[in-house]
Amino acid sequence: MKKRIVCLMAAGIMAGVSAAALAANNPDTINLKEKFSIKGKKAAVIFPHKMHQEKLKCIDCHASEKGGPLKVKIEKTKGMSNDFHKKFCWPCHVAKKVPKGKSCSTCHKKK
Ligand code: HEC
Numbered sequence: 001m002k003k004r005i006v007c008l009m010a011a012g013i014m015a016g017v018s019a020a021a022l023a024a025n026n027p028d029t030i031n032l033k034e035k036f037s038i039k040g041k042k043a044a045v046i047f048p049h050k051m052h053q054e055k056l057k058c059i060d061c062h063a064s065e066k067g068g069p070l071k072v073k074i075e076k077t078k079g080m081s082n083d084f085h086k087k088f089c090w091p092c093h094v095a096k097k098v099p100k101g102k103s104c105s106t107c108h109k110k111k
Pocket residue numbers: 032033034038039040041042043044045046077078079080082084085089090093101102103104105106107108
């Protein structure tokens with residue numbers, strides 16, 4: 001009896017933790033300026049992650065289907081020729097013909 005209660009409690013705790021971990025791990029939006037500690041004057045890019053997840057496959061952007069590291073290594077984050085523009089966001093927006101996919105205000109939204 002005692003053992004069973006302990007088991008149930010453990011299961012309950014694990015379920016709670018994994019749900020919370022999932023929510024924290026799979027946010028609707030990601031502030032990329034914050035996440036990559038970028039200092040610059042352009043308005044922070046709040047990346048609509050969930051919207052992209054719904055339209056694309058994880059491996060269109062991530063090295064693995066489970067998420068984790070991106071396919072493209074983001075090293076240069078300063079100035080106009082940063083890796084987000086040149087290697088990640090822009091090439092796909094151009095390839096997929098996203099309307100205004102390279103317009104500054106599509107991604108850098110003033111609050
Ligand atoms: C498809 C999305 C996207 C578009 C369109 C875009 N950017 Fe960016 N840009 C980013 C991301 C992502 C970063 C890195 C995260 C951040 O700085 O918030 C960035 C960073 C920058 C940076 C370096 C960081 C800083 O604040 O100085 C500059 C400068 C910049 N962008 C200027 C522009 C200008 C000017 C345009 C329009 C010609 C533009 N961007 C269009 C996504 C975009």
